[in-house]
Structure formats: structure tokens, C-alpha cells
Amino acid sequence: MRTSYNGRVLFVDLSTKKIWVQTLPDHYLSEYLGGRGAAALLLWELTGIETKPLSKKNVLIFSPGSLTGTSAPISGRTTISFKSPSTGGYFKANVGGYIGIAIKHTGYDHIVIKGKSNKPVYLYAGVDRVEIRDASTLWGENIKETNRRIKKELENDDLEIACIGTAGENLCNFASIMCSYYNAAARGGGGTVMGSKNLKAMVVNPKGGKVYVSHLSDFTAAVQKGRDASFADSHAEEMKLWGTAATTDQMCDAGLLPTYNFKRQMLKSGAENLTGRHLIKGGYLKRSIGCGSCLFGCHRYTIIKEGKYKGTYSEGPEYETFASLGANLGITDSNVILKANEMANNYGLDTISLGGTIGWAIESFERGVITQKDTGGRELKWEDVETLFFLIEVIVKREGIGDLLAKGVRIASKEVGKDSYKWAVQARGLEQSRVELRGAYSYALAFALNPRGPDHLTTECLAEFGEGFTKEAPGIIKKITGDKKYAYPYLFEKRAEIVSWHEDIYAASDALGYCAFATTACYGVDEDVLSETFNTATGLDLSPQDIMKAGRRIVTLERCYNLREGWSRKCDVLPWRLMNEKAVDLAPKQPNPAIMSPENLGRMLDDYYKLNGWNPKNGFPKKETLKSLGLGFAVSVLEEKKDSAMDSLPESCQMG
Amino acid sequence: MSYLKLTFENCSGCLGCELACSLQHYGYIDLFKSRIMIIADEEMSDIEIHQCIQCEERSCVSACPAGALSINDEFGYIMHNESICIQCQKCFKSCKYHGVFWDEENNYPLICDLCGGDPQCVKVCKLHKAVQINEKEAVR
Numbered sequence: 001m002r003t004s005y006n007g008r009v010l011f012v013d014l015s016t017k018k019i020w021v022q023t024l025p026d027h028y029l030s031e032y033l034g035g036r037g038a039a040a041l042l043l044w045e046l047t048g049i050e051t052k053p054l055s056k057k058n059v060l061i062f063s064p065g066s067l068t069g070t071s072a073p074i075s076g077r078t079t080i081s082f083k084s085p086s087t088g089g090y091f092k093a094n095v096g097g098y099i100g101i102a103i104k105h106t107g108y109d110h111i112v113i114k115g116k117s118n119k120p121v122y123l124y125a126g127v128d129r130v131e132i133r134d135a136s137t138l139w140g141e142n143i144k145e146t147n148r149r150i151k152k153e154l155e156n157d158d159l160e161i162a163c164i165g166t167a168g169e170n171l172c173n174f175a176s177i178m179c180s181y182y183n184a185a186a187r188g189g190g191g192t193v194m195g196s197k198n199l200k201a202m203v204v205n206p207k208g209g210k211v212y213v214s215h216l217s218d219f220t221a222a223v224q225k226g227r228d229a230s231f232a233d234s235h236a237e238e239m240k241l242w243g244t245a246a247t248t249d250q251m252c253d254a255g256l257l258p259t260y261n262f263k264r265q266m267l268k269s270g271a272e273n274l275t276g277r278h279l280i281k282g283g284y285l286k287r288s289i290g291c292g293s294c295l296f297g298c299h300r301y302t303i304i305k306e307g308k309y310k311g312t313y314s315e316g317p318e319y320e321t322f323a324s325l326g327a328n329l330g331i332t333d334s335n336v337i338l339k340a341n342e343m344a345n346n347y348g349l350d351t352i353s354l355g356g357t358i359g360w361a362i363e364s365f366e367r368g369v370i371t372q373k374d375t376g377g378r379e380l381k382w383e384d385v386e387t388l389f390f391l392i393e394v395i396v397k398r399e400g401i402g403d404l405l406a407k408g409v410r411i412a413s414k415e416v417g418k419d420s421y422k423w424a425v426q427a428r429g430l431e432q433s434r435v436e437l438r439g440a441y442s443y444a445l446a447f448a449l450n451p452r453g454p455d456h457l458t459t460e461c462l463a464e465f466g467e468g469f470t471k472e473a474p475g476i477i478k479k480i481t482g483d484k485k486y487a488y489p490y491l492f493e494k495r496a497e498i499v500s501w502h503e504d505i506y507a508a509s510d511a512l513g514y515c516a517f518a519t520t521a522c523y524g525v526d527e528d529v530l531s532e533t534f535n536t537a538t539g540l541d542l543s544p545q546d547i548m549k550a551g552r553r554i555v556t557l558e559r560c561y562n563l564r565e566g567w568s569r570k571c572d573v574l575p576w577r578l579m580n581e582k583a584v585d586l587a588p589k590q591p592n593p594a595i596m597s598p599e600n601l602g603r604m605l606d607d608y609y610k611l612n613g614w615n616p617k618n619g620f621p622k623k624e625t626l627k628s629l630g631l632g633f634a635v636s637v638l639e640e641k642k643d644s645a646m647d648s649l650p651e652s653c654q655m656g
Numbered sequence: 657m658s659y660l661k662l663t664f665e666n667c668s669g670c671l672g673c674e675l676a677c678s679l680q681h682y683g684y685i686d687l688f689k690s691r692i693m694i695i696a697d698e699e700m701s702d703i704e705i706h707q708c709i710q711c712e713e714r715s716c717v718s719a720c721p722a723g724a725l726s727i728n729d730e731f732g733y734i735m736h737n738e739s740i741c742i743q744c745q746k747c748f749k750s751c752k753y754h755g756v757f758w759d760e761e762n763n764y765p766l767i768c769d770l771c772g773g774d775p776q777c778v779k780v781c782k783l784h785k786a787v788q789i790n791e792k793e794a795v796r
Contacts, residue, residue, distance in 0.1 A: 002684075070685060071675040073780070098671065105687065148698065157698070181699055208761075211685040220679070224779065231782050240783050288784070289700055290670030295783055297668030301700055313699065 002212035004537040005034045005066035009042075010108040010130060012123055014197055015056055015115030019130050021108075030540055031630055033511035033547070034066030034109060036079040036092055037554040042112065043081045043090065044561055044634075053085035053189070054171065054196040056116035062103060062162070062202065065513015068292070069104025069211035070219070072533050073226045074518035074525065076100050076292025078179070079510050080162075084188040085173055085196075086353075086408055087429040088652040090451045090561035091188035094510055095162075096291030096299075097180030102160035105209030117198040122150065122163075126205035135200035142166055142346045143178045150203055163201035164191040165348030167396050171195050172406040174353035174431070178345065182301075182315030183291065186350040188430065188452060214539035222532040229524035230295050235470045236522050239296040240288060242276030244319040248327070249275050255585035256436045259327045260382060261359035262425050262577050265436050265585035270332025274322040276300065278334055289315065291515065298517065302338055309335050314342040317351075323434035324355025329362065330383035340388055347396045352455070353408060356431030358391045360409045360424050361401070369418045375401045410652065421655040425575040428453040428567075429652035432575050438583040438594040440464065440489045445604040446499045448572045451558045458555075459502045460520040464489045476523050490591055492600065496607035504551030505530075511554060552612070553629045556621055560634040568645035569619030571653040572605055573598075618646050658709040658790055659731055659770055660778070667703045667786035669696050673777035677768075680776045689759055691768040692777050692787070705786060707777075708734060708755035708768040716747035716756055716767065725767075734767045741765075 007024035028038040039061045051057045061081040068075055078100035084091035103111060106127050113123065120135040138146055142165040151157055160180055168175035168191030175191030176184040185191075194200075213219040230236060238246050251257040252271035259267050272278055279285045279300055290297035304312040317325070317337055325344070326337045344351045364370040365380035372378065380387050394402025404412050409431050413424035425432050430453020437444035437454075442461035447454035462469050463476040466487030477487035480501045481494040502520055508530055509519045518525040527544035535541055542550070562571070573579065574596055583594035609616045613625030620642045626635050674690035682689055692707040710732040717725045717734065724741040725734055743763045748756045757766040768775075781787045 069675075071672065071679050071780075073672070076670075101671065101675075101687070144699075151698070206687055208688075209686065213679075213684075216679070216683050227779060227782070236783060286701055287665075287703070288668050290668035290672070290784075292670060293672045293675055294668065294670045295672065295780065297670060297784060299668075303701075313701070 001214050001539050003214045003539050004070050004211060005029050005109050007038070008108050009110045009112055010125060011112050011114065012130070012132065013115040014113065014117040014121065014132065014199060017132055019132075029066060029538060030542070031550060032554060033508060033534070033550050035063050035068070035513055036081070036094070036507065036510035037550060038511070039063040039079055039081040039092065039110060040090070040554055040557050040561070042110065043083070044557060046112070046114075047083050049565055051083055053083045053088065053193060056114075056197070058083050058193055058196070060113040060190065060193055060197070062111040064100030064103045064109070065511060066109070067533060067537050068100040068513030070213055070537055071293060072223055072514075072537065073230055073293060073295050074515045075513040076294060077510070077513050077515050078103065080177060080185045080190050082188070082190055082193045084429070084452070085192045086189045086652070087453050088650060089428065089565050089567065090558045091190070092452070092510070093177065093185035093187050093190045094457065095177070095179045095183050095185035096294070096515065097160070097183030098292045099160040099162055099179040099204060100513060101292040102204040102206040104211050105206035106204060107209055111202065113197065113199060113202070116196065120198050120200050122201040122203055123199065124154070124203045124205070127208040138200050139169060140166065143181065143348055144346055146201060147181055150201060154203070156205065158205065158207055160204045160206065161201055164194045165346060167347045167349045168192055168195035170396065170398050170406070172349065172395060172398065173408040173411070174350040174357070176348050176350045178348050182345050184345065184350065187352065187455065187457065191348050213537040215536040219533070219536035222529070222536050226525050226529045226533055227295060229526070229529055230518060230522055231524075233470070233522035233524040234472060236296055236524070239298045239517065239522065243288070243298045243300045245274060245276045245317065245322050247275070248319060248322055254439075254587045255583065255590065256439050256587065257327055258323060258434045258436050260330055261328060261363045261423060263363070263584070265439070265583050267327055267330070267332060271327070273332045273334045274326050274337070282334060284334065284338065286313070294515065296517065296522070304335055304338055307335060309339045312339050312342045314338070314345045316345070317341040320434055321351040324352050325388065328355045328359045328434060329388060331385065331388065333385070336385050336388065340392060343389075343392050347392070349392070349396065352433050353431040354392065354395070356425055357395070357405050357409050357412070358388065360413065360420070361391060361405055362387060363423045364416065364420055369416055369420050370401065414654075422576050422580070424655075425577055426453070427573050427575050428571055430454060436583065437574060437578050438596050439587055439590050441492060441604065442489065442495045442498045444574060444596045444601060445495045445608060446502065448574050448601055448605065449499065449608065451562050454574055457516070459499055459506055460516055461498055461502050462521055463487060463523070464498055472523055490589065492604055495604045496611045499608060500552075500611055503555045504548045506551070507554040508547050508551035511550070549629070553631065556626070556629055557631055557634070559621065560626075560631065560638060563620055563641055563645065564637050566641065566645065566648065566650045567653065569605070569617070570646060570649055572619055574601065576655055618642055620645070659733070660707065660709070660775060661788045661790040662705045662707060662709070663786050663788070664704055666784045667694060667705055668784050669694055669700050669703050672780035673787055676776040676780050680771055689761070689766065691757065691766045693757060706754040709753055711753055711755070715750040715752065719746040719750035721746065728769075731770050731773050733770045735769065736765060736767060738764060
């Protein structure tokens with residue numbers, strides 16, 4: 001039977017130049033749902049504790065979802081998995097654009113890149129031909145030019161390209177992989193891994209390929225059901241109109257907008273400049289863009305038409321970029337943020353880590369920990385355009401203070417010392433995304449558990465804001481907890497249930513290729529729709545409960561990967577500042593003092609471990625839990641680790 | 657008047673229409689076998705939607721030396737008769753609206769047939785309304 005996922009893996013070894021194809025056993029789909037899930041198992045098998053993230057033994061696994069390439073709505077996303085140079089642990093970055101659809105057209109469900117080339121190369125993957133090509137003359141180019149030159153060289157405008165800019169080449173620790181020009185697989189240093197392999201780009205030619213579904217008419221009906229449910233969600237129109245920065249100003253008013261490196265939670269003025277509405281009002285919005293098969297189109301493509309930064313053009317800024325390169329530094333001039341966003345996108349830098357690193361540097365300067373001796377005589381200041389542009393340039397080039405900052409906040413603060421870990425807003429080596437966790441308790445728990453580090457991209461818990469988010473949100477919380485009264489972000493009760501449900505459906509969404517905004521921002525695509533669409537495309541018969549259980553299996557395997565690395569409950573923390581300092585600007589009903597203390601977090605963690613069959617003492621899933629999820633193969637590995645895990649901390653979890 | 661209304665500036669470039677079109681006509685998805693094509697510049701700044709618009713001229717029908725193209729009475733779309741098509745590409749070359757594409761694998765033209773009156777591309781685009789049923793035409 002022809003289906004949307006066939007377990008075909010293209011392996012490319014850049015060291016030996018060998019290229020081969022392997023077909024995965026059935027359980028990569030039936031138990032791990034393909035995509036992110038199958039890739040988590042592949043990463044578990046292909047790498048281990050001995051794998052250094054920037055060594056030739058690390059791998060990059062490109063995995064479109066098992067439904068990507070079909071007409072399933074909002075299913076065009078691709079997961080890129082690797083061992084992270086930022087965290088030293090499991091990492092999946094997830095990206096939109098059109099590259100996933102193109103990969104599926106080539107007939108491959110995963111592309112695994114191993115080894116290291118001795119000179120710059122790019123990979124070309126088409127239906128009839130796969131080859132490793134010379135990229136010597138592309139080395140040193142950034143994203144826009146790399147795309148243009150490859151398309152020109154191959155005389156083909158239909159190619160989809162994933163590439164790195166100079167940030168990845170220079171092994172900046174938070175370099176992104178940029179796909180379809182401006183879609184960033186941003187976090188965790190995937191671009192750094194790519195740079196370490198001397199791999200400039202992966203070029204995919206979809207021409208001549210086909211994507212099948214197993215049961216055409218039933219699939220078409222399931223697809224329409226998914227579309228109808230998504231269109232009916234009250235948040236859909238807002239996503240289209242304003243994108244991800246719909247409510248930055250409202251977050252500011254509510255004391256939920258991290259500013260000045262998380263010292264404050266609001267801006268004195270100008271937050272309205274950091275919104276999707278402003279992009280329209282200010283004449284910046286060129287077009288709303290949808291990733292492959294998206295119904296919403298939340299991406300903003302923006303241009304500056306006049307003034308000092310005339311001609312600036314890129315995707316975004318997304319909320320996280322407005323908040324990281326704007327609010328976090330006290331900058332509210334949208335022209336400046338658009339320019340910085342364009343620079344980051346073109347150099348191939350993760351804007352979240354970039355803004356977090358710059359914020360840490362400015363505060364370190366303010367406190368005298370970094371001085372003008374370190375900066376070549378420059379002052380680093382809040383609300384200062386020159387500081388922003390200067391630091392972006394030196395970070396990419398690794399010049400002067402930029403060489404320190406390019407290592408990311410954790411390593412930089414360790415090298416500088418002097419208590420600077422206290423304002424290094426990171427955990428497990430990853431700079432935190434811009435969510436004020438002291439006013440959103442599910443998010444706090446989710447961020448502490450996230451195997452990537454503290455960010456929102458394994459769990460979005462927007463429903464905990466209840467009607468403050470959407471009219472559907474209380475119903476989602478009722479479905480999860482039994483009572484809509486738990487749709488309130490300042491409660492400790494039921495946060496474990498809320499986080500677990502969101503983790504499970506998020507993992508399933510990634511595995512199938514659905515955007516998380518389809519299942520956990522708009523909540524239209526639920527487990528019923530996922531199950532029906534998955535079954536009619538793949539020919540399997542998984543119930544909605546099976547889909548959610550597979551999500552839990554994926555989450556647990558990713559946890560096991562990090563436990564194998566020496567992680568434990570001690571790593572389930574938040575950045576020092578959020579656990580030890582009070583928020584200053586509070587929402588009207590927010591408990592005072594607003595602090596996510598280790599005790600408060602620990603209480604929620606205990607609930608979560610208990611709920612999911614993990615041992616609260618060390619955060620390890622119990623033997624029977626692993627077996628019930630079909631993860632029995634991890635039992636012996638974890639048995640070796642569990643007794644000593646709490647005695648030490650892996651390097652990426654050490655603060656100070 | 658065209659049965660479908662195309663509004664270029666509303667298009668998000670998601671390709672959902674192409675995916676749905678290919679699946680509807682072939683039972684599989686092939687981006688190069690869609691009868692609607694999203695044509696974007698390299699940075700998705702400008703986007704055009706290319707599709708048969710049931711024009712007045714019907715240059716493709718006139719250009720066909722084999723008489724393989726005809727017009728549907730009810731909806732006005734072009735019907736293609738594979739059994740008599742001589743695969744000369746004259747229909748493809750004659751369309752000034754870029755509404756005729758060429759299926760290189762099977763060597764036949766690809767022309768929108770409105771899915772027989774229930775166009776799938778419209779169903780994808782309900783939010784953005786880049787491809788809609790032309791209201792005046794729909795009440796006909």
C-alpha cells in the first residue's frame with residue numbers, strides 16, 4: 001500500500017562521501033508516528049554519551065512530519081534533530097517553510113547527515129540523484145546570497161534550500177539553519193552543528209516526486225474536518241491578521257513582557273510598536289505568509305520603505321524577536337528591530353539566544369563585570385541602537401567581546417564569573433525565550449521540564465490563561481482537568497495535567513508535521529482529527545488515545561536521552577533570576593511576591609513525576625513506566641545511571 | 657466572467673491549493689501536476705496565482721489543431737479529451753494568462769476544470785480568500 005510515510009531514510013556520510021538508503025522498521029511509524037518521534041529514536045541509536053556535539057560523530061536528522069507533503073492542513077513542518085552544542089543533550093528544532101514538502105517529494109522521510117567533510121560542501125537531494133557538491137565559493141556568504149547562488153548554479157528556481165550563514169560557519173553557539181530563505185530552525189545550535197560538518201547547505205529538488213495517502217476519499221474527508229475545525233477556532237483570524245506578535249502591548253500592560261533582561265516585566269512606553277498591528281499601521285507589512293499547507297499564515301514579511309534603514313526586508317519580526325531584540329534591551333523603535341531581525345536572519349542566528357546574550361552583556365557592563373577593556377572602549381547600554389548592532393556584528397565575526405558572547409550566555413557567564421550566572425537567563429545551556437514564568441505557572445513547569453532547555457517549543461500552554469486568551473481556552477482546560485476553574489495561570493493545582501497533555505499533543509503534532517499553532521494556539525486540530533487524518537494517510541489504525549500515548553512515548557524517550565547523558569531531576573530548573581528574584585511589575589491578580597521559587601516549582605514537578613510514573617527522587621521514569629510505553633530498551637541504560645545521577649550535574653546544567 | 661476570483665495580494669503562498677488540486681485529480685500529490693500554480697519571487701515578496709480564468713478569448717481551444725479542448729456548458733471550464741490530444745503544446749503556448757500548464761510526465765495539458773464545479777482550492781483558502789468563487793458567477 002502506498003502511504004504518506006514509508007520509513008525511507010537517506011543517509012549521507014560527509015567523511016567517507018558514502019550515500020545510502022535504508023528503510024526503517026514499522027514501529028518508527030506505528031509507535032513513534034514518524035517525524036520528530038522516529039527521529040528521536042534514530043538520535044538515541046546513532047549518538048550516545050561519547051558523541052561530542054561538534055564532532056563528526058554527531059548527526060543532523062531532517063524529518064518532515066509523516067503527513068507533511070499531503071494536503072493535511074497546517075502539516076508542512078520539519079523537525080531537525082541533533083545533539084546540541086548549547087545544551088549537550090537531545091535537541092529538536094522545528095521549522096516551517098516548504099522544505100518538508102520538497103523532501104517528501106524526493107521519496108525520503110528522513111535525511112540523516114553524518115561525518116564531517118574536509119572542505120565546504122553542500123548536499124543535493126533530488127528524486128533521481130543525490131550528490132555532495134563543492135561549496136568552497138559559497139563559504140563566507142550569508143543566507144540570501146547562498147540561496148541565490150545555488151539556484152543560479154543549478155539553474156533551478158524550484159529548489160528548496162536549508163543553509164547556514166556566517167554565524168554557523170564561525171561556530172557561533174546559537175547559529176540557526178535557515179530554510180526556504182527565512183524560516184529558522186533556530187534554537188540549540190543546529191546551524192553550529194552544520195558548520196562543524198563543513199556543510200553549507202542542503203538543497204532539495206522536489207521535481208518528479210509524488211506523495212501518496214493510503215485511503216483517498218476518507219483522507220479527503222478527514223482533511224476537510226481538520227480545516228473546518230481550524231477555521232472555526234476564534235484565534236485563527238487573529239493569527240492571520242496580526243501574526244505571533246498580536247498581543248505584545250497587552251502583555252506589557254499585564255506585566256507579562258520580559259524587559260531589560262527579565263529585570264522588569266513592562267516597558268514605560270512604546271510596546272505598541274512591537275505588535276503585528278504596528279507592522280500594518282507603520283506600512284511595514286508586505287505580506288502574510290503561510291508555511292506549506294498552512295491555513296493561517298502567521299508569518300509576516302516586512303519591508304522598510306523609507307529612512308535610514310530603507311530596503312530592509314525579511315520575515316518577521318515574530319513575537320519572540322520583537323521581545324528579544326526589542327523589549328529585552330529596552331528598544332522600541334520598530335525600524336531598528338526590523339533591521340536587527342534582518343541581520344540575524346541573514347547571518348543565520350537564533351534571535352532568542354541573540355537577544356538573551358546581548359541583554360546579559362549589557363547588564364554585565366552595567367554591573368562592572370564586563371568593562372570597556374573587554375569591549376574595545378565601547379559602552380554597552382540599554383535602549384541603545386549602536387550597542388545592538390555592534391554586538392550582532394562582533395558575535396557573528398567572533399571579534400573581541402563577540403568571541404565570548406558567541407559561546408552563549410551559559411559559557412560566557414562561567415568564563416566571566418563574578419556571580420554573573422544570576423543574570424544569565426538560561427538553564428541547561430539554552431537562553432530562555434521571552435515568557436514571564438512568574439506569571440504563568442504551567443509555562444514555568446513546562447520550561448523546567450523541556451529537554452531542550454527553557455523555552456516554549458515543546459509545550460505551549462496558552463489555554464491556562466482561559467478567556468484572557470480565547471473563548472475556547474476554558475473548554476480545553478476542562479477537557480484536561482475536569483473543571484474550567486483551572487484555567488487560571490496562578491494556580492499550582494493541575495499544572496502537571498495541563499503540561500502533560502500539551503507535551504503529548506505537541507510531540508504528536510511535530511511527528512505528524514502539524515504546526516503546534518494548529519493544536520496548541522488554535523485548538524481546532526485535536527487528537528481525534530490527528531488520529532483520523534493519520535490513519536487515512538498511513539493505513540494504520542491508531543485511536544486518538546494511541547496518538548496521545550505515542551506523544552508521551554516520544555517525550556519520555558527524549559527524557560531518557562538526556563538521563564543517559566547524566567541529567568536528572570536536578571536539571572529540571574529555571575534560570576536563576578526567575579527562581580530567586582521577584583517580578584517587579586505585576587498583573588492585577590498576580591500573587592505577590594511573584595517568584596517561581598525552587599519550592600513552588602518543586603511542588604509542581606512532584607505532581608508531574610507522579611502523574612507520569614517518574615521517580616520524584618531523581619526524575620527518572622520508573623521501570624514499569626518505560627515498559628508500558630514500549631521503551632524497555634532504555635531500562636538497563638537508566639538503571640546504570642539512576643543511583644549516581646543526583647550526585648553530580650552535567651556541565652550544561654551547572655550555574656556559575 | 658471567471659468562475660473563480662483570484663486576489664494575488666491575499667495569497668500567503670502556502671501551496672495548499674496546489675496540494676489539494678493534485679490530490680483531487682491524480683489521487684496523489686505532485687506539486688508539478690497542479691492546475692493552479694503559485695508563482696512567487698525569490699523572497700515571497702510578490703506572488704501571482706496562475707490558473708485558467710475561463711477567459712473570453714478561449715485561445716487554447718482555438719489553438720488546438722486536434723479539437724481536443726471544449727467548453728463545459730454549465731460552468732464554462734475547459735474539458736480536455738486525452739484520446740484525441742496530439743500533445744503539441746499549442747494550447748499551453750497560446751494562453752496569455754498563464755492558465756495552461758504542461759504535465760511533463762504524461763505529456764498533457766493541465767487546465768483547471770473547477771473540480772467539476774466544486775473547486776478544492778477554494779476550500780483551502782477560506783481565511784485568506786485569495787481563491788474564491790466569484791459571487792456573481794456562483795448565482796448563475
